[in-house]
Amino acid sequence: MRLHARIGFILLLTPLVLWLGLLIVIPHIDMLLISLRERISFGVYETSTTHYQKALTEPLYLRTFWRTAVMSVLATAITLLIAFPVAYYIAKMAKGRLQQVLFMLCLIPFYVSELVRTFGWMILLRETGLISNLLQWAGLADQPVEMLYTDAAMMVGLVYTSMLFMVVPLVTTLESLDDSVVEAGYDLGGNGLSVLREIIIPHAMPGIVSGCIVVFMLSLGNYLTPTMLGGKDSLWFTEMIYNQFIVRSNWELGATFGFMLLVLSSVIVWGMLRLTGRTLQETMG
Amino acid sequence: MTKTLLATTCLALMGLAQTASADTLRLLTWGGYAPDDVIEMFEAETGHTVEVTKSNNEEMIAKLRATGGGGFDLVQPSQDRVMGPQMEFGIYKPIDITKLDQSQFIPSMLLATMANTTVGGEVYGVPHVWGTSGLVMNTAMAGDTVKDYTDLCDPAVAGKVSYRLKRPTLIGFAFAMGEDPFAAYDDEAKYKEIMSKVEAKLTECKPNVKTYWGGGDELMNLVRSGEVTASMAWDTGGWKLNEDNADITFVAPASGALGWIDTFVLPAKGQADDAAYAWINFVMQPEVAAKITAAAGNFTASAGADEFAEDALKAKYQASFSQEAIDNIKWYPPVPAGLEAIEGDVLDRVQAAN
Numbered sequence: 246m247r248l249h250a251r252i253g254f255i256l257l258l259t260p261l262v263l264w265l266g267l268l269i270v271i272p273h274i275d276m277l278l279i280s281l282r283e284r285i286s287f288g289v290y291e292t293s294t295t296h297y298q299k300a301l302t303e304p305l306y307l308r309t310f311w312r313t314a315v316m317s318v319l320a321t322a323i324t325l326l327i328a329f330p331v332a333y334y335i336a337k338m339a340k341g342r343l344q345q346v347l348f349m350l351c352l353i354p355f356y357v358s359e360l361v362r363t364f365g366w367m368i369l370l371r372e373t374g375l376i377s378n379l380l381q382w383a384g385l386a387d388q389p390v391e392m393l394y395t396d397a398a399m400m401v402g403l404v405y406t407s408m409l410f411m412v413v414p415l416v417t418t419l420e421s422l423d424d425s426v427v428e429a430g431y432d433l434g435g436n437g438l439s440v441l442r443e444i445i446i447p448h449a450m451p452g453i454v455s456g457c458i459v460v461f462m463l464s465l466g467n468y469l470t471p472t473m474l475g476g477k478d479s480l481w482f483t484e485m486i487y488n489q490f491i492v493r494s495n496w497e498l499g500a501t502f503g504f505m506l507l508v509l510s511s512v513i514v515w516g517m518l519r520l521t522g523r524t525l526q527e528t529m530g
Numbered sequence: 531m532t533k534t535l536l537a538t539t540c541l542a543l544m545g546l547a548q549t550a551s552a553d554t555l556r557l558l559t560w561g562g563y564a565p566d567d568v569i570e571m572f573e574a575e576t577g578h579t580v581e582v583t584k585s586n587n588e589e590m591i592a593k594l595r596a597t598g599g600g601g602f603d604l605v606q607p608s609q610d611r612v613m614g615p616q617m618e619f620g621i622y623k624p625i626d627i628t629k630l631d632q633s634q635f636i637p638s639m640l641l642a643t644m645a646n647t648t649v650g651g652e653v654y655g656v657p658h659v660w661g662t663s664g665l666v667m668n669t670a671m672a673g674d675t676v677k678d679y680t681d682l683c684d685p686a687v688a689g690k691v692s693y694r695l696k697r698p699t700l701i702g703f704a705f706a707m708g709e710d711p712f713a714a715y716d717d718e719a720k721y722k723e724i725m726s727k728v729e730a731k732l733t734e735c736k737p738n739v740k741t742y743w744g745g746g747d748e749l750m751n752l753v754r755s756g757e758v759t760a761s762m763a764w765d766t767g768g769w770k771l772n773e774d775n776a777d778i779t780f781v782a783p784a785s786g787a788l789g790w791i792d793t794f795v796l797p798a799k800g801q802a803d804d805a806a807y808a809w810i811n812f813v814m815q816p817e818v819a820a821k822i823t824a825a826a827g828n829f830t831a832s833a834g835a836d837e838f839a840e841d842a843l844k845a846k847y848q849a850s851f852s853q854e855a856i857d858n859i860k861w862y863p864p865v866p867a868g869l870e871a872i873e874g875d876v877l878d879r880v881q882a883a884n
Contacts, residue, residue, distance in 0.1 A: 287617050287867070305882050373755040391689075391757075394741045476741040477695075480882050491592045492696070493874040494615075 273507075280500035296501040306485070306502070313482035314509055316396070317464040320403040324411045324460050325453065327404065332415030332452075333445070337424070351412050359406060363473045366402050367393060370474075394476025402470040407463045411456040418452030419445070454521055458514050465510055482506055553578045555805040558590055558602040560792060562826030563659060564813075572812050578805040587611050594621040599798025604806040609791045612647040612655045613864040623796045624652035629807045634814040639831040643791055646864050655793035656810065657831035659822065662787035662859055663698050664850075666753060666768035667760035670777040676760040678784040679706040683735035692752055693762035695742040695881055697873050698788055702762060703728045705785040705860060712863050722872055729876045733883045742881070753778060766827030769846045780850045786858040787851075791831070 283293040300306050335347045354362060369375050370392040380386040392398055422445065430440040446453070471481035482502065489499030518524065555578050557564055564582045573579055583602070585593070590607050594600075599621035607615075616622050632640065639657045647655035667676055675686045679702040682691040693699045704711040704724050714720040740758055743749040746767055752758040753771055765787070768780025794810050796803060812818060819830040820838030827843070829835070836844070 288620070305878055308882060371755075372757045391740075472744065477736065477739055477881070478884070480878075485878070488874070488878070492588045493870055494588075494591060494595065494618075495871065495874065496595075 276500045276503055279496050280504055282497060284497065296498050299498065300501050300505060309480045309482055309485055310505060310509070312480070313465060314513065316400070316403075317461055318513070320400060320407070320464045321457050321461045323400065324404050324407050325457060328408055328411035328415060328456070329449075329453075332412050332419055335412070336416045336419035337422075348416065351409055354405075355409050359469055362406065363402055363469055366398070366405070366474060370398055370401075393474060394478070396475065396478070399471050399475040399479055402474040403464050403467060406467065406470055407460040410459045410463060414452040414456040414459075415449060416452075418449045422448045450521060450523065454517065454523055457517060461513065461517075462510060465506065553802065553805055555580045555604060555802050555809055556583070556602045557581065557604050557606075557809070558583045558585055558593065558797075559604075559606040560584065560586065560659075560826070563606060563792070563822060565821060565825035568813060568818055568821050568825075571818070572809060575812070576805070576808050578802070578808065580809070591615050591619075591621070594797050595619050597799070599623070599800075601799075602797050603800040603802040604809060605795050605797050606658060606792050607795060608862065609643050609646045609655060609657065609793050610862040610865050612793060612795055613649055614867050616647075616649045616654055618867055621798050622654045623798050623800065624654055625656060625794070625796055626807075627653060627656070630656065631811050631814065634811070634816075634832055636831050636833045639791065642861075643793055643831075647793065647795070655795045657791045658794050658810075658813070659826060659828045659830050660789065660791040661765050661828035662782070662789045663702070663762065663764050664783050664787035665760060665781045666749075666763040666771065666778065667781060668753070668756070668775070668778050669781070672760040673781075676781075679703050679762060680731065682760060682762065683731070683738050685738070687760055688738045689740055690757070690759040691738055691761060692740050692743050692749065692758045694744070695877050697870070697877075699732070699762055700725060700728050700873055700876060701860075701862075702783070702785075702788055703731055705788075706783065707731060708785075712860065715863060715866055715869065718868065718872070721869060725872055725876050729880060732876075732880045736880065736883055765847075765850060768850070769827055769843065772846060779846070782851055782855040782858070786860045787855065789859040789861040791861070 280296055281292055281294065282290040283295045285291055331351070335344055335351075339347050367374075371377070372389045372391040372393070374392075376392065377386070377390045380390055381388070426444060426448075427440060430444045435443065466483055468481070468483040468487065471479045472484055475481065483506075486499050486502045486506070489495045489502060493499075557580055559582060561584045564580065569580045569582070587607050590605055591611060594602070594605065595615070598619075605622075612622065627644070635657065639660070643655055643657040644653045647653060665676060665679070665682075667673065672687050672690070675681055675684050676691075679693075679699075681687075682693065701711050704727075707727060709724045709727070711721065711724050714724055740752070743752065743761070743763075746764070749758075749761060749763055749767060750771060753761060753767075754774060763780075765780045768778065771778040772780075794806075796806055800806060813822060814830070814832045816832055816834040817838055819832030819835035823829055823835065823839050823843065829839070829847070
């Protein structure tokens with residue numbers, strides 16, 4: 246019987262181990278090795294840390310690196326600010342059917358691919374697009390307005406793309422908050438602000454943290470939105486990785502960038518957990 | 531549950547392990563180079579089946595590099611991208627010219643491509659489709675201002691121009707600025723000097739640019755909607771837009787259009803060489819080549835295909851290219867290794883500049 250259980254356990258574990266090993270661990274080891282070699286001449290390579298030195302000293306790469314990090318944090322913050330009231334309304338104010346309908350409405354944009362959603366924004370924001378025409382029709386603008394190819398357009402795209410991933414964990418945690426606790430807060434003389442600060446936010450913290458982690462990762466690793474909506478000024482770190490690998494055939498530098506991004510996201514997630522005094526276990530479990 | 535999982539894993543692995551049978555031709559090519567009707571005719575005539583993957587130069591090389599030249603049986607990179615990658619990564623195998631019907635090729639183009647793709651005495655490529663890149667513009671709105679690549683930086687067209695942030699732009703600007711980058715291909719110091727001049731120009735020009743286009747369709751939309759009136763682009767793009775709006779067309783810049791030839795190359799681990807040779811011989815027949823010209827919009831290296839080409843396309847070609855402009859086409863020589871690193875740094879800095 247025990248033997249059976251053990252075989253069952255091993256068999257169940259095999260796909261997971263294969264998945265992690267073949268698709269995550271082994272490629273990463275290979276990437277690390279690639280990032281640590283330098284091309285000497287045709288087909289001749291030597292181990293060196295040149296690419297890390299280059300990546301950490303070239304101002305352009307560093308600028309893009311920090312820009313991507315700061316913009317991703319900003320996108321996460323904006324997403325949280327917008328998603329929190331939405332999630333609160335869905336979880337606490339809306340009842341029954343309305344609740345389901347609202348939740349579905351959040352979900353529906355994700356039925357189409359990210360590419361289509363981004364194209365949607367391009368149709369709205371472009372110079373000959375819907376909003377530009379509307380403004381001219383209403384007399385608010387006397388010539389076509391270009392809203393694409395700016396950081397703001399990119400931010401809109403990033404927030405829109407990651408909204409669902411913030412709303413879902415928030416709704417789940419807020420639903421578990423007993424209404425009577427909020428009521429008790431008011432009974433004890435709290436006002437809207439103090440109840441929000443002392444009761445609702447602390448309760449929703451696991452949802453906030455896990456939502457923020459997911460949204461941050463998605464923004465940091467996003468390729469489509471910055472490239473399509475950001476236009477000529479949108480240098481995003483993932484775009485640089487793509488460029489090094491595909492356009493420049495410089496796998497070594499691309500792999501180095503990949504590792505820098507991995508370290509950056511790990512550090513920021515760790516920092517976020519430290520800041521909120523939570524452990525990864527609490528957040529994920 | 532466990533059994534299902536196991537079974538699924540096994541099935542998936544079997545799917546991965548299954549290799550294409552010898553008579554499946556896996557073709558890695560550009561959009562329009564393998565139209566459906568041509569594939570149907572080929573399959574009916576030879577019994578081989580054709581699987582087409584559409585791509586571009588950089589992705590073709592990246593894909594082959596990742597597999598050491600496997601996964602495809604016939605590839606179509608531009609002729610300047612054959613020698614360098616072959617020396618660097620060894621992703622191609624020599625082509626046996628005797629298995630091809632050489633009389634079907636335009637002799638001068640065949641010889642030029644063979645010379646440009648020779649590594650260690652072995653020939654790696656034969657020509658297929660050729661064309662140029664230059665300026666696509668709305669002649670009514672920008673025709674008076676824009677005569678050459680550098681005119682895209684003219685204040686008169688501010689906010690209405692676009693180009694790609696890729697190497698053709700660097701080369702085009704260098705020629706327009708009176709330099710000869712191709713002559714400096716073997717002189718890295720000289721090439722760096724030219725590229726830093728181009729970088730300064732492109733950085734200065736950046737406020738004039740609406741956006742850097744990435745794909746052909748993106749550019750078509752920008753020009754068709756009138757948001758962009760002049761752009762650096764391929765000749766076919768201009769000719770296609772010309773059908774919708776007679777003002778828009780392709781113009782060969784004063785400093786010369788840049789000429790490219792896409793080739794046929796056998797990847798190192800290709801498994802269906804016979805089918806690949808059969809495909810090359812098949813598509814180089816004048817009637818078939820004319821069908822490809824109709825689909826791709828570019829002419830081929832097939833001798834005698836001109837007779838079968840559409841008159842409308844020929845007329846557009848003649849309107850864009852005078853004899854003088856044809857003689858002035860700058861054909862891309864093979865890219866030596868190392869140059870793309872210089873260009874890459876320049877492009878990155880231009881993209882990041884404010």
